[in-house]
Amino acid sequence: xxxxxxxxxxxxxxxxxxxxxxxxxxxxxxxxxxxxxxxxxxxxxxxxxxxxxxxxxxxxxxxxxxxxxxxxxxxxxxxxxxxxxxxxxxxxxxxxxxxxxxx
Numbered sequence: 001x002x003x004x005x006x007x008x009x010x011x012x013x014x015x016x017x018x019x020x021x022x023x024x025x026x027x028x029x030x031x032x033x034x035x036x037x038x039x040x041x042x043x044x045x046x047x048x049x050x051x052x053x054x055x056x057x058x059x060x061x062x063x064x065x066x067x068x069x070x071x072x073x074x075x076x077x078x079x080x081x082x083x084x085x086x087x088x089x090x091x092x093x094x095x096x097x098x099x100x101x102x103x
Contacts (some may be wrong), residue, residue, distance in 0.1 A: 033072055037059050045057065058082050
């Protein structure tokens with residue numbers, strides 16, 4: 001099911017997952033796979049670099065429940081307001097949205 005970069009003969013701990021999934025459970029728990037790096041986070045916003053681009057998660061009382069950088073897994077709990085990919089074609093819309101949100 002999960003694809004990997006690298007040689008199939010390498011040990012499992014040196015393989016990096018390519019698959020990217022976002023699973024939300026009841027708007028209170030978010031599980032994200034394919035995370036390369038956590039750029040920043042606080043109790044209102046997480047900015048994650050994933051294999052499919054940057055992902056912003058905004059909400060209230062957000063906490064990192066689980067972080068496994070080897071597997072590329074991040075779990076976030078709290079009240080989720082929105083999840084948005086920040087790519088170049090939507091950059092102006094994202095800036096406008098962030099500007100309105102944080103005035």
